[in-house]
Amino acid sequence: MKDGLVGLEIEERGDIVLAHVTGELDIAGAPHAGERIAEAVPTSARGLVVNMSELDFIDSSGVAMLFGLVRRLSSRRQELRVVAPKGRPVARVLEIVEFQRAAPVCLDVDAAVAEID
Amino acid sequence: MRVQARSLAYLFIAGAALGLLTLVFPHADDVEDVALIVLAGAAAVIAVAMWVWADRVRQWQLHAALASGTIILSLANYYVDTTVIYPLMYTWTALFAFYFFRVEVALAHIALIAVSYALVLILVDPPSAVVRWLLAVGTPLIAGLLISRLLGRLRLGVHDAERRTRALQESEARTRLVLDGAPDAFVSLDRDGVIKAWNSAAERLFGWSASEAIGVPFRSLVTPEEFRERHDQRRIALIDVPQVVAMQRFETEFVRRDGTRFPAEATVSKIEIKGEPFISGFLRDVSERERRQQERETLLREQAARAEAERVAELVSGMQLLVDAALQNPTLDKILEDLMTRVRGVLQADAATILLADEDERLSVAASSVPGASEDGAQEEPEPIALGEGFAGRVAQAREAMLAADPKPEDLPDPALARLDVDSLIGVPLLAENKVTGVLVAASIAPRRFSSEDLAVLRLAADRVALAIQHARLYEREHRIAVTLQRSMLLDEDDIPQAPGLVVAARYEPAATEADVGGDWYDVIPTPTGGLGLVMGDVAGKGLAAASMVSRLRSALRAYALEGHEPARVIEQLNRLVWTEGRDSQMATLIYMVVEPGESRIDWVNAGHPAPLLVNGNGSPHYLEGATSVPLGVLPFPSYETVTSTMEPGSSLVLFTDGLIERPGELIDEGMAKLAARVQEAPDDPEALCDHLLRTLVPSGGATDDVAILMLRNLPVTDRFRAEFETEPEALSQMRSLLRRWLGHAGADRRTISEVTTAAGEAATNAIEHSGVAGEFEVSGRIAAGRIELVIRDRGHWRQPREGDQGRGLSLMRALMDTVELTPSPEGTTVRLRRRLDSDGGT
Numbered sequence: 001m002k003d004g005l006v007g008l009e010i011e012e013r014g015d016i017v018l019a020h021v022t023g024e025l026d027i028a029g030a031p032h033a034g035e036r037i038a039e040a041v042p043t044s045a046r047g048l049v050v051n052m053s054e055l056d057f058i059d060s061s062g063v064a065m066l067f068g069l070v071r072r073l074s075s076r077r078q079e080l081r082v083v084a085p086k087g088r089p090v091a092r093v094l095e096i097v098e099f100q101r102a103a104p105v106c107l108d109v110d111a112a113v114a115e116i117d
Numbered sequence: 118m119r120v121q122a123r124s125l126a127y128l129f130i131a132g133a134a135l136g137l138l139t140l141v142f143p144h145a146d147d148v149e150d151v152a153l154i155v156l157a158g159a160a161a162v163i164a165v166a167m168w169v170w171a172d173r174v175r176q177w178q179l180h181a182a183l184a185s186g187t188i189i190l191s192l193a194n195y196y197v198d199t200t201v202i203y204p205l206m207y208t209w210t211a212l213f214a215f216y217f218f219r220v221e222v223a224l225a226h227i228a229l230i231a232v233s234y235a236l237v238l239i240l241v242d243p244p245s246a247v248v249r250w251l252l253a254v255g256t257p258l259i260a261g262l263l264i265s266r267l268l269g270r271l272r273l274g275v276h277d278a279e280r281r282t283r284a285l286q287e288s289e290a291r292t293r294l295v296l297d298g299a300p301d302a303f304v305s306l307d308r309d310g311v312i313k314a315w316n317s318a319a320e321r322l323f324g325w326s327a328s329e330a331i332g333v334p335f336r337s338l339v340t341p342e343e344f345r346e347r348h349d350q351r352r353i354a355l356i357d358v359p360q361v362v363a364m365q366r367f368e369t370e371f372v373r374r375d376g377t378r379f380p381a382e383a384t385v386s387k388i389e390i391k392g393e394p395f396i397s398g399f400l401r402d403v404s405e406r407e408r409r410q411q412e413r414e415t416l417l418r419e420q421a422a423r424a425e426a427e428r429v430a431e432l433v434s435g436m437q438l439l440v441d442a443a444l445q446n447p448t449l450d451k452i453l454e455d456l457m458t459r460v461r462g463v464l465q466a467d468a469a470t471i472l473l474a475d476e477d478e479r480l481s482v483a484a485s486s487v488p489g490a491s492e493d494g495a496q497e498e499p500e501p502i503a504l505g506e507g508f509a510g511r512v513a514q515a516r517e518a519m520l521a522a523d524p525k526p527e528d529l530p531d532p533a534l535a536r537l538d539v540d541s542l543i544g545v546p547l548l549a550e551n552k553v554t555g556v557l558v559a560a561s562i563a564p565r566r567f568s569s570e571d572l573a574v575l576r577l578a579a580d581r582v583a584l585a586i587q588h589a590r591l592y593e594r595e596h597r598i599a600v601t602l603q604r605s606m607l608l609d610e611d612d613i614p615q616a617p618g619l620v621v622a623a624r625y626e627p628a629a630t631e632a633d634v635g636g637d638w639y640d641v642i643p644t645p646t647g648g649l650g651l652v653m654g655d656v657a658g659k660g661l662a663a664a665s666m667v668s669r670l671r672s673a674l675r676a677y678a679l680e681g682h683e684p685a686r687v688i689e690q691l692n693r694l695v696w697t698e699g700r701d702s703q704m705a706t707l708i709y710m711v712v713e714p715g716e717s718r719i720d721w722v723n724a725g726h727p728a729p730l731l732v733n734g735n736g737s738p739h740y741l742e743g744a745t746s747v748p749l750g751v752l753p754f755p756s757y758e759t760v761t762s763t764m765e766p767g768s769s770l771v772l773f774t775d776g777l778i779e780r781p782g783e784l785i786d787e788g789m790a791k792l793a794a795r796v797q798e799a800p801d802d803p804e805a806l807c808d809h810l811l812r813t814l815v816p817s818g819g820a821t822d823d824v825a826i827l828m829l830r831n832l833p834v835t836d837r838f839r840a841e842f843e844t845e846p847e848a849l850s851q852m853r854s855l856l857r858r859w860l861g862h863a864g865a866d867r868r869t870i871s872e873v874t875t876a877a878g879e880a881a882t883n884a885i886e887h888s889g890v891a892g893e894f895e896v897s898g899r900i901a902a903g904r905i906e907l908v909i910r911d912r913g914h915w916r917q918p919r920e921g922d923q924g925r926g927l928s929l930m931r932a933l934m935d936t937v938e939l940t941p942s943p944e945g946t947t948v949r950l951r952r953r954l955d956s957d958g959g960t
Contacts, residue, residue: 005645005646005647005850007681023646024646024850024853026846026849026850026878026882027846027849027882027885027886028846028847028849028850029846057853057871057874057875057878058875059849059875059878059879059882059926059929060879060882060925060926060929061882063925063929064925089868089871089872089875092868092871092872093875093929096928096929096932096933097925097928097929
């Protein structure tokens with residue numbers, strides 16, 4: 001499912017929700033994408049993995065979206081992991097804004113799922 | 118004869134009276150009274166008969182009566198015996214005979230008197246018998262001779278008779294000669310139909326000689342069996358005619374001796390010769406005349422038939438001329454125009470007008486050919502004519518062809534006719550599908566009446582013309598719809614979506630002739646990723662069907678493209694559409710390509726369309742061949758593959774439909790070579806290039822087929838750039854595309870490109886957030902001394918970044934760039950970003 005330049009696919013693995021975000025995440029698409037991801041996570045879910053390994057671009061609004069998700073999930077005691085392989089533009093931006101202080105950044109999806117389990 | 122008979126009757130009465138008087142007066146006793154009374158009675162009877170049948174008495178009957186008078190007188194003398202008076206009565210007989218008859222005949226009567234009185238005298242034997250006989254015979258003889266002499270008949274009569282006889286014989290001979298020499302057969306018959314005369318022409322005609330024919334009944338000799346009764350009727354009728362001479366002429370048939378029959382004309386007359394009627398006639402063989410008559414009639418019939426055939430041929434050819442006008446012309450206007458000229462020609466009319474009916478059955482002049490009408494140009498549009506109004510209205514109402522002589526001005530269907538002195542009008546309704554669709558009127562100035570042939574031609578032509586006009590009207594409606602539909606699908610040339618670093622231009626040139634709308638189309642679709650989808654297609658077929666297929670393809674393609682499918686998948690979807698829903702094995706060729714700004718490549722699919730022409734930056738054009746798959750609608754599941762081709766900055770791509778390269782009588786390779794040559798010599802600017810191609814490749818008279826051109830130019834990248842964007846979120850991706858492209862040109866590595874783009878994006882996001890609803894921001898860049906410098910300038914007010922989310926933008930910029938300068942001013946805010954190309958970015 002594409003929303004502007006952003007592609008978003010929701011996957012459920014047991015009680016963990018996976019959100020695969022692709023394309024470019026900027027102010028044009030980030031706020032809406034954040035809403036959609038949050039809605040996709042039921043209260044019953046144990047956690048959320050935002051997979052950004054195929055995301056081509058992220059800016060501060062994309063980062064803001066992630067912080068927003070962290071806030072919402074931690075209030076429900078649900079875990080959040082972000083997947084951003086090293087060397088990708090996303091990893092660099094998350095590094096700059098020190099996102100790992102809010103939520104762990106994993107190298108791949110399986111590792112992220114395993115961490116929540 | 119009547120006079121003689123009556124005279125004789127007087128004599129007999131007088132004789133009878135004298136005889137009776139003898140008995141009344143004293144007479145001798147030896148007179149036998151009874152005998153005298155009987156003799157007087159006999160005389161009286163003869164007298165009465167003579168009187169009564171005076172008109173029908175014949176010559177011999179007169180003689181007989183006169184002779185019987187002599188006998189009666191002699192008998193009376195015998196019985197009276199001695200009377201001297203009685204012999205004197207012989208004088209009456211003599212006088213009568215000498216007066217009325219020829220001398221010889223009268224002398225014969227005298228001889229009878231002499232003999233019969235002599236017998237009487239011998240029987241009675243009176244005294245002086247000889248004296249008595251001499252007295253009785255001499256007195257009448259002398260009296261008769263005297264009367265003859267007195268009448269001048271005695272001597273002359275003899276000569277006259279001879280001469281008359283001779284003359285008669287000569288005349289008869291002459292007549293016979295004349296009759297024999299006559300070219301026509303002469304025949305005469307007696308009252309019983311027996312042949313009495315038969316001239317030599319008759320011998321030749323019938324084959325019977327005169328000796329064989331004369332004395333034989335005519336009917337049995339030469340009258341055919343079935344005509345015999347008629348012959349008898351005719352003969353008897355002619356004989357019974359009271360006139361002495363009668364004549365009649367008739368035609369009949371006769372049989373020759375050899376049995377052959379021939380038609381003949383007979384001129385017959387009745388003549389009475391000495392009270393005896395004869396029928397004579399001239400008979401003429403008319404078989405030759407009849408034959409000539411028949412020939413003449415045959416000839417006349419043939420001429421009439423030929424004239425009829427020619428008339429029909431003329432009618433048909435006239436009709437055909439009119440119908441052709443309707444069938445051969447592509448448009449309604451042309452049909453009507455041509456029709457008017459031809460109606461004038463075929464009917465030799467001075468003017469022609471055609472009125473077409475609208476939905477309310479009101480007639481308006483649709484075309485007219487009126488001498489001198491075009492001269493005054495703009496005319497007042499006449500009011501539509503209602504049903505039954507004027508000549509044309511009446512024709513429409515009656516649904517019948519009509520003629521009108523000396524029409525009143527208000528009857529004229531076309532005001533243009535009013536200036537002419539119209540003598541007569543002919544009008545015919547145009548009926549199609551049982552509706553009056555119009556009225557065709559022709560007018561004559563010259564005094565004439567349109568003929569029934571003229572009506573026939575118009576009537577015959579009207580039905581087909583009506584149908585053709587109906588078709589043309591339907592076609593024009595459909596054509597208008599097709600044109601509207603097609604034009605609505607083509608982007609306005611000024612309204613074509615653009616992308617950073619790319620310029621797109623398009624042209625559509627419809628065929629010059631007002632033929633069917635073609636299925637050529639193009640489209641430019643902005644992709645969700647900020648790129649462009651370019652479409653150039655051609656649906657096979659023409660008209661509404663092609664236009665509607667174009668419409669469906671366009672909608673489907675836009676939908677699929679917006680979902681972000683790769684070109685091959687989009688084309689597969691379209692193929693399914695054409696395959697399953699296209700009518701009559703409809704087919705389409707199509708090129709669909711996606712170009713992303715900042716990326717020097719195109720991803721594309723060619724479904725059977727002419728290969729696009731790529732012009733590299735160095736100016737060498739070549740066709741992108743070898744990437745062509747089957748057209749849409751040919752196979753149910755063909756495999757399409759997305760092909761990627763490099764398109765360096767500074768290169769151009771020309772997409773087109775075959776109308777641009779195909780010209781009648783020219784190989785397609787020549788057309789393609791020509792196009793390549795024209796592109797090479799053309800300016801780089803896409804708009805100018807399109808115009809140049811149309812100018813140089815489309816014939817001056819206009820294209821024979823529709824021509825569509827879609828032109829994409831990847832702008833060359835220079836060390837300096839400057840671009841303006843709308844202050845809306847969607848501008849960000851465009852700006853990033855442009856930047857990536859430029860950074861690539863600047864020689865930045867992938868990481869640098871990504872980071873600088875992110876930093877610039879943060880600056881631009883600020884610009885968008887600071888500006889009002891509608892505004893612009895400007896991005897410019899330059900490369901100098903291994904360092905890039907980007908300036909993002911807006912017209913909004915810089916807001917101090919708050920803590921948290923919004924403040925992260927500034928920290929990102931600082932982290933990603935070597936230097937970040939932020940200059941707020943009342944006019945706006947300027948962000949200046951700098952970074953060395955070989956650096957790892959900021960701290």
